[in-house]
Amino acid sequence: MPPEEFREWGRRFVDWIADYLEGAERYPVLARVAPGEVRRNLPAAAPERGESMDALFRDFESVVMPGVTHWNHPGFFGYFAISGSGPGILGELLAAALNVNAMVWKSAPAATELEAVVLDWLRRFLGLPEGFSGAIHDTASTSTFTALAAAREKGLPEARERGMAAAPRGVVYGTAETHSSIAKSVRALGFGRRGLRSVETGAGRAMDPAALARRIDADLDAGLRPLAVVATIGTTSTAAVDPVARVAEVAAARGLWLHVDAAYAGPAAGLGLLRPHFEGWECADSIVLNPHKWLFTPVDCSVLYVRDPASLRAAFSLVPAYLETGEREVEHLMDQGLALGRRFRALKLWFVLRYFGQEGLRRVLSRHIALARRLAGRIDAEDGWERWRPTRFSLVVLRCARRGTAGPERDRINRRILERVNAGGEAFVSHTELDGELWIRVAIGNLRTRARHVDALWEALQRAAEEV
Ligand SMILES: *Cc1c(COP(=O)(O)O)cnc(C)c1O
Numbered sequence: 242m243p244p245e246e247f248r249e250w251g252r253r254f255v256d257w258i259a260d261y262l263e264g265a266e267r268y269p270v271l272a273r274v275a276p277g278e279v280r281r282n283l284p285a286a287a288p289e290r291g292e293s294m295d296a297l298f299r300d301f302e303s304v305v306m307p308g309v310t311h312w313n314h315p316g317f318f319g320y321f322a323i324s325g326s327g328p329g330i331l332g333e334l335l336a337a338a339l340n341v342n343a344m345v346w347k348s349a350p351a352a353t354e355l356e357a358v359v360l361d362w363l364r365r366f367l368g369l370p371e372g373f374s375g376a377i378h379d380t381a382s383t384s385t386f387t388a389l390a391a392a393r394e395k396g397l398p399e400a401r402e403r404g405m406a407a408a409p410r411g412v413v414y415g416t417a418e419t420h421s422s423i424a425k426s427v428r429a430l431g432f433g434r435r436g437l438r439s440v441e442t443g444a445g446r447a448m449d450p451a452a453l454a455r456r457i458d459a460d461l462d463a464g465l466r467p468l469a470v471v472a473t474i475g476t477t478s479t480a481a482v483d484p485v486a487r488v489a490e491v492a493a494a495r496g497l498w499l500h501v502d503a504a505y506a507g508p509a510a511g512l513g514l515l516r517p518h519f520e521g522w523e524c525a526d527s528i529v530l531n532p533h534k535w536l537f538t539p540v541d542c543s544v545l546y547v548r549d550p551a552s553l554r555a556a557f558s559l560v561p562a563y564l565e566t567g568e569r570e571v572e573h574l575m576d577q578g579l580a581l582g583r584r585f586r587a588l589k590l591w592f593v594l595r596y597f598g599q600e601g602l603r604r605v606l607s608r609h610i611a612l613a614r615r616l617a618g619r620i621d622a623e624d625g626w627e628r629w630r631p632t633r634f635s636l637v638v639l640r641c642a643r644r645g646t647a648g649p650e651r652d653r654i655n656r657r658i659l660e661r662v663n664a665g666g667e668a669f670v671s672h673t674e675l676d677g678e679l680w681i682r683v684a685i686g687n688l689r690t691r692a693r694h695v696d697a698l699w700e701a702l703q704r705a706a707e708e709v
Pocket residue numbers: 321379380381382383420422473475476477502503504505531543
């Protein structure tokens with residue numbers, strides 16, 4: 242692509258992006274395509290001869306855009322709502338242009354060192370003590386896999402030479418609320434499905450530390466090898482918070498690795514008011530949080546902090562002759578996990594932290610939490626609606642519960658309300674199941690979400706309930 246053509250299209254794309262972000266509300270939140278529709282509109286093979294950017298962009302608008310679900314829409318309240326931001330998107334653009342591969346220090350000195358600096362800034366923002374060092378991965382799933390692999394290396398050294406068959410059975414502990422990515426890691430690491438214990442929960446669906454202790458001790462008695470506990474701050478269903486300080490005591494007393502999953506709620510540690518939810522996380526061996534979730538950084542950007550980086554090196558460092566570099570005193574990012582090559586993800590996070598500033602980030606997080614409280618207040622004031630309590634962070638869980646409805650009938654009603662609201666195109670909400678019953682989740686986390694969007698959702702929910 243000649244530089245002049247690149248310049249022209251670059252300008253056009255940036256203009257297009259600015260219009261898109263400003264006008265994301267014009268689109269229906271959920272893509273209105275049937276499964277297979279996008280694919281049917283695309284040829285089976287790449288063109289033999291190169292095509293013009295004009296042709297490419299036309300198809301982007303006519304084939305790709307209709308198949309896009311707009312996470313940038315301020316009415317996106319599903320899963321955990323996210324948004325990139327101007328500085329994050331521009332950082333991503335520069336990272337793509339530099340296209341460095343941060344395998345070893347020499348292959349990308351700036352990417353290696355900026356990652357360390359920016360994650361230390363983030364550590365301070367979060368109020369984590371010195372001594373935690375971080376690395377950026379694609380997703381929380383990968384961060385957790387990396388942490389549990391380090392825990393396995395430390396707690397099950399027998400497996401290193403001869404594999405899992407030669408080692409005692411390792412066990413990891415979570416609860417029924419633990420994210421599915423933990424179960425996936427446990428399976429991928431060779432512990433088998435039975436290698437993950439679901440510890441009983443108490444009030445607020447939080448892990449019961451006494452039950453955890455009993456489970457571990459029973460497994461020890463049975464000759465198993467308890468390895469790691471995963472505590473969650475901000476679970477996916479209800480944003481519940483495990484009592485991390487007490488869980489940490491139980492884990493430490495028995496020499497287990499403690500991994501804290503704060504993929505969604507982690508950034509809220511930067512708010513003084515919410516600090517109590519994070520009590521004890523400084524005792525963790527590893528912590529994951531996703532700046533691509535609630536810190537306005539484009540997907541993908543997940544941060545894994547560990548207290549002992551040597552534990553990651555023990556699990557992952559493997560230096561073939563062709564990667565020997567001679568720089569012994571520096572960190573090589575390839576030693577931090579499974580991936581050898583890695584993108585320059587620190588750049589976009591650096592842009593976000595600097596452009597917003599810590600104060601600016603706190604302001605947006607606080608606004609989202611206030612919007613969640615506003616919605617909670619509306620629900621509480623309305624007969625026939627029920628809110629899952631307590632509401633934590635920026636996630637509101639609710640259902641229509643009119644007198645005389647219960648069980649499967651109530652579930653059917655709520656499912657239809659959900660479908661109607663989502664079909665309307667102005668908002669998107671997702672659901673969860675609690676004690677076998679359906680609840681509607683409203684996750685607030687988009688930069689552009691304002692009170693009017695939350696109010697419009699609440700009106701749409703009420704309207705749908707009337708119709709149903
Ligand atoms: C979103 C989430 C995950 C998984 O995140 P990915 O980055 O998509 O792998 C894990 N744990 C919790 C608590 C989450 O909210």
